[in-house]
Amino acid sequence: EDGTIRITNVSYDPTREFYEAYNQMFEEHYQDTYGETVEVIQSHGGSGAQARSVVEGCNADVVTLALEHDITLIQNTGLIDAGWKEEFSDDSSPYTSTIVFLVRKGNPKQIQDWNDLIREDVEVITPDPKSSGGACWNFLAALSYAKTVNKEESGQQDFMRKLYSRVSVMDSGARGATTTFVENKKGDVLVAWENEAITIQNSYAGEYEIINPSVSILAQPSVAIVDDNADANGTQEVSRQYLEYLYSDEAQRLIGTYGYRPADAEILKEYADKFELTIDLWSIDDFGGWDNAYETYFDDGALFDQIYNHS
Amino acid sequence: MYVEMKNIYKKYGDFLASDNVSFGVEKGKLVALLGPSGSGKTTLLRMIAGLENPNEGDIFIDGKRVNDIPASKRGIGFVFQSYALFRYMTVYENVAFGLELQKMPKKQIKERVTGLLSLTGLAGMEKRYPNQLSGGQRQRVAFARALAPNPQVLLLDEPFAAIDAKVRTELRTWLKEMVTKLGITSIFVTHDQDEAVEVADEIIITNHGVVEQMGTPLEIYKSPDTPFVAQFIGRSSVVEDYDRLKGFERIPHADKAVIRPEFVKISKSGKLDQYISAAELGTVKEVIFKGNRMDVVVDINGIEVTGERSLEKDLVSVGETVHVLIYRLYVFDEEKTYLLENKEMQEQDVFYI
Amino acid sequence: MYVEMKNIYKKYGDFLASDNVSFGVEKGKLVALLGPSGSGKTTLLRMIAGLENPNEGDIFIDGKRVNDIPASKRGIGFVFQSYALFRYMTVYENVAFGLELQKMPKKQIKERVTGLLSLTGLAGMEKRYPNQLSGGQRQRVAFARALAPNPQVLLLDEPFAAIDAKVRTELRTWLKEMVTKLGITSIFVTHDQDEAVEVADEIIITNHGVVEQMGTPLEIYKSPDTPFVAQFIGRSSVVEDYDRLKGFERIPHADKAVIRPEFVKISKSGKLDQYISAAELGTVKEVIFKGNRMDVVVDINGIEVTGERSLEKDLVSVGETVHVLIYRLYVFDEEKTYLLENKEMQEQDVFYI
Amino acid sequence: MSENEKLERSRRRTKIILITITVLFIVLMLVVPLLSVIVNSLREGFTFYIESISTEYVRHSLLVTLLATGIAVVVNTIFGICAAWLLTKFSFRGKQILATLIDIPFSISPVIVGLAYLMTFGRLGWFYPVLRAFNQHFGTDVRIAFAIPGVVLATVFVTFPFVSREIIPVLNVQGKDEEEAAALMGAKGFTIFRKITFPHMKWGLIYGIILCTARALGEFGAVNALSKTRGETFTLPLEIDALYMSGTKTSITAAFAVSSILVILAIILLIARNIIEHRGKEKEPKGTR
């Protein structure tokens, strides 16, 4: 009515601070470029739950979720046109992250790598992959390590079983796990997203340390336009601009500032002091893509259930 | 007939609470509905008021069939057993309520309410709330409230049940006077026969949803139509082999007799100067002081009979032999009652000074 | 004295509910506590039971001071006004409750309960719950329950208040028989004088926390000690200028007289054959049918007097002139009552057939 | 020592034990969590406290909360009064079942409430096509799920029986004599309600409204499923959740600060409830009717 264009970005929990900043940047950019006012309305939550809310009618113009799989789910209901992954660069993944460890100041339990996590005296905090999309990355990161050090499948499973038997609290989401570790002071090590770990480290200055494992996974959050909604709202173009602009240099730097790894390799290098670039990062393709990974590991009765319930 | 019920049936589920009830009440009469608990008295009253609908049958008020007229339009005043005074209104507001609904001008309302309150002896209590009144006063407010809109018919459901014995007696007299003075057709429910007998012009006796008898108190007292009425009304002892008593013969199929204390005269042996031949000899079994009289229980050849004796007379004592004269008794079979007079007594009644 | 209260004071806050009360009850007697509402009857009963403690004074049972013995150890049976039957227990369980507490063997309990239930006419109702009983039956269960542990004293608080008029009369007789049969010392509360007079061996009359009089019903009836008792007991009309009546002279300071219906004889004009000189002429103002008698209200020179007339006598009608003979009346000043006999009557009492 | 004294002593002992248990339970289980919210909210100082409760988000979500609460109170009051009238003044077949149905929201998981609304009004719900047709036909953009109406509906659902639950027992005890008496005199429905019934249920109604308000202010689970956009459809509890989930040290304190608004509102309401109840009981005409 007032000439303001409103778009809704449905995202997942650990991107709150980033998108708060990015939206402002974008709104200014759009104003400057086209002289029109855009207001971005933001929504956060567990990645899966956020995907579901879009399926159920949440009027999202764009989604920026933790997993490609979550976007595929929306695509399956017809809201997003096929081929979204190719719509933007880098598989529509403007930023990436990985899984690292957060330990208390001075690293009292001397945790250096994944194999320290299966020690009897270590309490691990990591969220439940069955309810949190983000936590699936944690699982896959550990599995990457297991596959690296263990060629035998039984050995890999054994490692995973031991690891998850060390988990003392398994929260429903990444944020819950963080709170448990940070606020409630539970556990010795938090298996966390790199950006999350960086945020905590900055926010609780001097209280926590980040430990980079030797092997981890390349977490590729994906973005897409929810075509049906955007069409209906007449915001297809703004939405495109919104996601496109994520790849701009300013935005990529902003991404770096907020602890995500910029997709732009050059800009990523500017943040070499922040991100350990030598970690051996596996990718989802090493696990046969999301759908395959999901079925093999996270479905009811699949690997996770087997190792966890009997660990 | 001013209020009339014709062949009324009322069912609650499977239970027949009124079973072909018909009766009529004349204009200006005060009628009691008397019967044991659960006999359907309240049900009848509520149907007249329109608070309940009969399953079958017609109700007439002033010659007009009112079955389809809603309760509020029947022009009936109703005094509820528990008074149902409006708790959050003062006495004045309670009485004025019906008048306000009629959109009567304030001034007129005030006049009428004040008049009614002084009529009912409640002057000066206008501002009180019901809970600041005694039971008797509440009853009168309920009465004034029911009267305020000038109803043609007044219905009262056990108006005295919740009141002290002492106050009750006063209120009864008061009610009777009031209703007579106003000439309003009234029906009240009671299960207390003293109350019915004392207050009502006519009594309707109900039992198991049926009207057993209707008549003046005296009629009902003196000639009960049905065995139920004979036993229900008055203080009665039931005697089986009444034909063993002097002067009474057995009536076929009538196996039981009712003897009321006032049918019995007990005299100290030798003091009875008439009807000696009609009198029995009995032994005093018990003498019970009843405040204003003595009840004397006498055993006559194994038949126990109770009579009354004035306090002014000589005391009889337990074990003493006395003369017992039974004037009459009721006998009844399944359906009917018969009044039997003592045959041994002469035609002429006993002579009293 | 089996139960004795000596100089009992009981305060509720500032309110003196018992004011120097002393009385004694002999073993085996059935005593009524009679008085208006709020006169402290319940309070006295509850103190005897131990449910309340007096502020001052001693309570003795069987010669032993029981003030410091808790209620449950006093060996007293208590029948509550609303019975307080245990709703969630059957009749059997209710009655057995006290016995089980005494750890009586099951078999004995069964015997005793069965015995009590058949004594109270409740055989066959063992399995029912209280709400499946009629009011009278409930009363009897309460009674059986109180009797079960073989108490030496039985206290009953308005045992009949909640019961139908008809049933009440039966139950009174029943209670009296039962208590007499068992020889148990009993005290019951009532505010109904008929009840007290009919049932009790002795009556204690309370008013404003004070015992006004104690005595047999006859004593209390015939010689009320205090003005309160004179007015409270019997059906009494109060007359102010009693000295205008033939045969009665004014007593200094005694401004009021009480005339009871049984003090009054009403005869059709000319039918009175004795004491003509002692009788007044009056006009019948009202004739009220009372079931077993007529109440006749007569106006004697502006003084209204009520008398009774048997149904067997000729009817008198309103407006008729009748002879009224007043045998006696009570007069009273602030503190005392005096019985005045009609002086015009001869020494010898009226002669009745 | 006499037996009476012994008895009195043991009675006093029981009393002390029970009072101790009660005080401990209420303090430890209810008061301490409450205080802990307050203490946590002040962890970063008072200035921070004021700052965190005066953000645009908080202000907006407070408005949404108040709107949802207001509507819930109005709807549930109307419903509560009607239900109480229906259930206490009339007898009809199926009354017991109706009474049971009214209580259902008490015992249903908020998660299921959210699910139920989504399956009705959400894109997958059967009502969605109807809504879409409506919108197309009238050119409107009416939304229920993920919009304010959904938030309001969910709030109404979870507080649904609160008012009726409070007034039904009151009216049950009162019976229907007074209404019958008034109806018999020709009073119309609204007059009867206003003059006769309302004074009886006034205190119960106020009490019910207060409880309903308290519960509506705090509803999280059901609304959470239907409200996804911060600053738009968020209620205070969702805003608290959002702050808590922001995961910085200060945002958690901010979450507690915002919670403290609700806590303070709740305390005010509960105190009001007590005062009102107390007054109500005092003013209530005592004695038998």
Add this chain to the structure above:
Amino acid sequence: MKKAKKTRVIPGYHLTFGIVITLLSLIVLIPLASVLVYALKLSPGEWFRLIMKENVRNAFLTSVGCSFLAAVINTVFGLILAWTLVKYEFPGKKLLDGFIELPFALPTAVAGITLSKLFTDSGFYGKIFAKLGIRIAYTKAGLVIALIFVGIPFVVRAVQPVLEKMDGQYEEAAFMLGASRRKTFLAVILPELRPALLTGFGLAFARGIGEYGSVIYISGNSAKDKTQVISYVIMQKLGMIDYESATAIALLMLIISFVLLLFINIVQARQSARTNLL
């Protein structure tokens, strides 16, 4: 003879009936029916399979078990609280009484967060328990505590009015028959309170089974430790857009709620039929 037509004396039957049914349908019944309809698309066999999955079954056992335990504890404490608040006078009573509804008013999430903070090993209470070697947060014990928190008002508020109205004569009657106070309580008072206790218990139990916000923070949601509650599992399923499982579980929960409420209602009706005439 004319047939009677049904008229009601007190006005407003049709109006209130209409409003009640409309609102009830719109707000409660139709949405719940949607779940029902969706769930009924599943064949009984499929439904059974879904609700018998190990994690679902475990969550059910946890929810029902912990709620039951919490409801039992609440019943005991609720009785004590109600008793004290009704029968005794002591300073601060009114204030404490006001706190009973706090769990209604506090957002469940806030309650959950606060409780979990208090009961972790480093929390205000958790520290004390940790010294004793007892873990509360992230165990079933924590879950039960959260459920006690949300359930206590149901019991207290159900019992309080009954106690207030209860005729002291029952106690006195038992006392006169020689009963000790304990015996009086057990044999006479408790049966009187039973319906109210049952209502309170039932509501607390039902509420507990469905509780979400206040338990998920303190329970730890571990499938291994079986601290996942059933609402958590529904959310899990929903998070994976597994509507079949979610509605299958929801249906079961709806049935449980219904059965519980119905059970309470029937017992109440039976009790009152047996007793209300006195």
